[in-house]
Amino acid sequence: xxxxxxxxxxxxxxxxxxxxxxxxxxxxxxxxxxxxxxxxxxxxxxxxxxxxxxxxxxxxxxxxxxxxxxxxxxxxxxxxxxxxx
Numbered sequence: 011x012x013x014x015x016x017x018x019x020x021x022x023x024x025x026x027x028x029x030x031x032x033x034x035x036x037x038x039x040x041x042x043x044x045x046x047x048x049x050x051x052x053x054x055x056x057x058x059x060x061x062x063x064x065x066x067x068x069x070x071x072x073x074x075x076x077x078x079x080x081x082x083x084x085x086x087x088x089x090x091x092x093x094x095x
Contacts, residue, residue, distance in 0.1 A: 016087035019057045021080040039063040
């Protein structure tokens, strides 16, 4: 089943956004990662991360993000759909 998640994330300035994206791409089933920086202050960045793929585990995504010192603020959107033949 194809899935998309839009996550609102708070992270410190390190690690950089591109490292977060590359790390998420390494998760089994992830096909696309898009990150938009919404706000930036002296210590943190607020991100919207869109993750698309097949049979994704939200728990695994959150576990990886937490290992990168990222905190989940909210799950803003969830889309599940079957592939068209």
